[in-house]
Amino acid sequence: MATATGNWTRDTVETRVFGVLRIVTIVLLLIITIFPFYYMVLLSLRPLDRVLQDPGALWVPPSEVSLDSYGSVVAPPSAGGQGFLIFMANSALVAFGTVALTLLVALPGAYAVSRLQFFGRRQISVLFLAVYLFPPILLAVPLFVFFTRIGLRGTLVGLLLVYISQVVAVSIYMLRNYFDTVPVSLEEAAAIDGCSRLGVMWRISLPLAMPAIIANALFIFMIAWNEFLFALLFLIEERDRWTVSLGLSQLAGSIEIPTTVLMAGSVIVTVPIIVVFFASERLLTEGLTAGAEKG
Amino acid sequence: MSTGTGLGPAPTAPRPDPGSPDRPGRGPGRRTLASSDARAGLALISPTLVIVLAMVIVPIIWTLLLAFQRLRLLNLRSSGLFGEFTLNNFDNVFAAPTFWGALATTLAYSVLGTAGAIGLGLVAALALRRPFRGRGLVRAVMLLPYVAPIVAATFAWSTMLNPQFGVANHWGTRLLGWDEPIAFLSQRSSDISLFGLSIGVPTALLTVIAFEAWRSFPFAFLFLTARLQAVPATLEEAATVDGATLTQRFRYVVLPQLLPTIAVLAVLRFIWTFNNFDDIYLLTGGGAGTEVVAVSVFNALTARGDIGGAAAQALVLAAILAALIGLYLWRFAPREERS
Numbered sequence: 001m002a003t004a005t006g007n008w009t010r011d012t013v014e015t016r017v018f019g020v021l022r023i024v025t026i027v028l029l030l031i032i033t034i035f036p037f038y039y040m041v042l043l044s045l046r047p048l049d050r051v052l053q054d055p056g057a058l059w060v061p062p063s064e065v066s067l068d069s070y071g072s073v074v075a076p077p078s079a080g081g082q083g084f085l086i087f088m089a090n091s092a093l094v095a096f097g098t099v100a101l102t103l104l105v106a107l108p109g110a111y112a113v114s115r116l117q118f119f120g121r122r123q124i125s126v127l128f129l130a131v132y133l134f135p136p137i138l139l140a141v142p143l144f145v146f147f148t149r150i151g152l153r154g155t156l157v158g159l160l161l162v163y164i165s166q167v168v169a170v171s172i173y174m175l176r177n178y179f180d181t182v183p184v185s186l187e188e189a190a191a192i193d194g195c196s197r198l199g200v201m202w203r204i205s206l207p208l209a210m211p212a213i214i215a216n217a218l219f220i221f222m223i224a225w226n227e228f229l230f231a232l233l234f235l236i237e238e239r240d241r242w243t244v245s246l247g248l249s250q251l252a253g254s255i256e257i258p259t260t261v262l263m264a265g266s267v268i269v270t271v272p273i274i275v276v277f278f279a280s281e282r283l284l285t286e287g288l289t290a291g292a293e294k295g
Numbered sequence: 296m297s298t299g300t301g302l303g304p305a306p307t308a309p310r311p312d313p314g315s316p317d318r319p320g321r322g323p324g325r326r327t328l329a330s331s332d333a334r335a336g337l338a339l340i341s342p343t344l345v346i347v348l349a350m351v352i353v354p355i356i357w358t359l360l361l362a363f364q365r366l367r368l369l370n371l372r373s374s375g376l377f378g379e380f381t382l383n384n385f386d387n388v389f390a391a392p393t394f395w396g397a398l399a400t401t402l403a404y405s406v407l408g409t410a411g412a413i414g415l416g417l418v419a420a421l422a423l424r425r426p427f428r429g430r431g432l433v434r435a436v437m438l439l440p441y442v443a444p445i446v447a448a449t450f451a452w453s454t455m456l457n458p459q460f461g462v463a464n465h466w467g468t469r470l471l472g473w474d475e476p477i478a479f480l481s482q483r484s485s486d487i488s489l490f491g492l493s494i495g496v497p498t499a500l501l502t503v504i505a506f507e508a509w510r511s512f513p514f515a516f517l518f519l520t521a522r523l524q525a526v527p528a529t530l531e532e533a534a535t536v537d538g539a540t541l542t543q544r545f546r547y548v549v550l551p552q553l554l555p556t557i558a559v560l561a562v563l564r565f566i567w568t569f570n571n572f573d574d575i576y577l578l579t580g581g582g583a584g585t586e587v588v589a590v591s592v593f594n595a596l597t598a599r600g601d602i603g604g605a606a607a608q609a610l611v612l613a614a615i616l617a618a619l620i621g622l623y624l625w626r627f628a629p630r631e632e633r634s
Contacts, residue, residue, distance in 0.1 A: 010540050011538075011540040011541065013481070015540055015541055018376075018541055022425075024424040025418060025419075026422050026423065026433065029418075029419050029422065029437065030433065030436065032509065033436055033437055033439050033440055033509075033513075034436060034439070035386070035449040036440075036448065036452060036455060037439060039451055039454070039455055040447065041448075041453065051460060054612055055459075055462060055465045056462055056465035056466055056469070058462070067317065068416060099577065103345050104342075105346060106343065107340045108339035108340070108342070108545075109339060109340045109342070109343040111339060112335070112336040112337075112339035112340045113336075113340065114331040116333070116335055116336030117329060117332055117333060117336065117338070118332065118333040118334075118335075118336030118337050118340070119333060121336065124340060124344075127346070127347070129352050130318040131347055133566050134351070134355070134613065135589065135609065135613050135616065136570060136572070137570065137572055137589040137592045137593065137609055137612070138353070138355065138358055138609040138610070138612070138613050139354050140359035140362060140592070140593070140609075141353035141592070141602060141605050141606045142353075142355075142358050142361060142402060142595060142606070143354050144602075145357075145361065145602060146357070148353065148368075159519035161346075161350060163349060164346055165346050165350030165351055168343055168346060168347065169347070172343065173564075194411075197335050197393070202386045210562045225447060226442075226443075226446075228445055228446055228573045228577070229572050229593075233593075233596075233597070239524070243447070244444075245444055245446040246446075248446045248447065248450065249446045249450075249577060252450050259454055259460075262450060263450075263451075263454070266447035266450050266451060267447075269446060269447045270443055270444055271443045271448045271499055273442055273443060273444055274439070274442075274443070277435075277438070277439075277442045278435060281435045281438070293593075
């Protein structure tokens with residue numbers, strides 16, 4: 001009985017201590033995750049001279065709020081701005097193109113890997129995994145040479161091709177996991193009713209997999225929108241074709257552009273991602289970790 | 296039923312005899328379906344194969360060729376696919392002290408960055424384990440560092456850490472008693488006095504490692520949270536009944552269940568951190584003792600136009616990574632992975 005009481009007190013102490021620690025940890029984690037983004041928005045709303053006078057301010061008084069930085073970053077270079085609208089259009093073009101073309105390629109592929117027995121099916125999964133783990137910088141060298149020689153360097157088409165090849169493996173992986181959870185009996189029932197293989201895919205499997213497809217599309221969109229290395233390698237000489245990420249990184253290197261303007265640019269780059277992320281957070285986390293809980 | 300074959304038109308493909316007694320659905324009839332499945336499968340996967348082949352496999356093989364040639368950006372258009380083969384590039388790579396320095400930096404960055412990300416992710420997953428109001432939102436917010444565009448995240452960090460008008464140095468000098476602002480991203484090392492001892496600390500390297508932990512912990516958090524949800528509550532209840540305290544339950548019940556997930560995470564994060572280019576390039580540009588091999592490859596390619604040298608470095612990087620992963624799998628792979 002004495003040991004039981006002893007354990008009980010130790011347990012109480014631990015429960016109390018960790019109960020407090022838990023709250024402290026959650027608050028600290030929230031601060032470190034949110035603060036950089038909060039700081040970004042804060043600086044983008046303050047005029048530069050105020051930032052230099054009082055760099056430690058953690059709050060912007062409503063009277064000081066100014067949207068000039070946003071005006072300056074969006075305005076075209078001819079009007080003295082940074083031309084972020086063009087960069088955003090480029091990024092949107094590349095990102096939406098990557099999403100559409102990757103899904104077009106990956107959907108049939110994922111269906112095949114999930115459902116059909118064909119020669120080399122297992123090896124293909126391993127191959128794709130290897131692709132995903134390969135250093136991108138290793139691909140950068142030959143692709144740089146290749147695109148230079150065939151004249152695709154400096155074009156958005158070349159970038160698009162690279163992005164598709166980079167995301168198609170993980171896209172097939174995510175979609176396959178979902179197809180695996182759709183009962184085969186539904187497809188068999190349709191096949192018995194006289195549906196062809198393509199008909200089964202189109203009428204049964206695709207509609208059932210729609211949540212996974214949407215999650216996958218958003219995932220690809222985020223990757224393509226955020227990508228930096230290949231954009232830097234291929235597009236750096238063509239200012240008109242810069243993506244937002246590339247544009248922001250290039251302008252961040254110059255001294256003439258005020259930090260507040262660049263912070264407005266950062267907010268503009270980040271907002272689409274945050275919107276997409278919160279719209280799809282549940283779908284995405286489930287799609288990514290599907291099967292992870294099996295251990 | 297037994298007369299089925301006799302009635303219809305003669306089938307072109309060999310059809311099963313439906314009347315054969317041993318037909319529990321696994322007879323020869325499945326062969327035609329199987330062969331048409333095989334053809335359809337190959338047809339459906341082929342666009343993917345073509346793209347991966349053209350944009351990944353062929354370039355990798357090409358890197359092999361490039362690494363053994365003296366190729367510069369200037370004479371790129373005039374040179375052929377197969378030039379003179381030479382081992383010069385590798386000689387230069389191995390002879391250069393900067394390469395070994397970059398490799399050591401890469402290893403330190405990968406190991407510490409991975410450990411930091413998984414440690415922080417584990418803490419976050421455990422702290423957010425019990426439900427409370429708004430937990431869903433907090434969990435989503437935890438993922439922000441991972442999904443945010445890398446360029447924006449690095450820019451926010453480098454502004455925060457700026458010695459002139461960064462918020463970190465502003466409050467550090469006022470509240471924490473720093474003597475002078477710290478140039479987190481451009482200072483190779485600084486002396487920190489601890490209990491009277493002065494220790495040199497690689498400032499910039501530690502800063503980029505901290506950034507890596509911040510950026511990647513959501514990934515570990517996400518997977519550990521998913522795994523925690525699958526830990527059966529009955530085990531912990533039983534341990535509680537037997538008198539195990541909170542830390543004991545974690546150490547002997549929860550942690551063993553998380554270890555396989557942690558092992559997989561360690562491999563994945565290590566690989567990605569080892570290959571990482573963006574973070575360090577954007578934060579420090581590879582200066583102040585933070586040049587990792589990926590940044591060094593990029594510089595060889597763009598600044599010096601040394602294609603052969605860049606390819607050789609990239610190959611050595613990939614080979615070392617493959618060797619490390621192979622060693623890990625051979626030494627530590629606990630049990631066969633279920634697919």
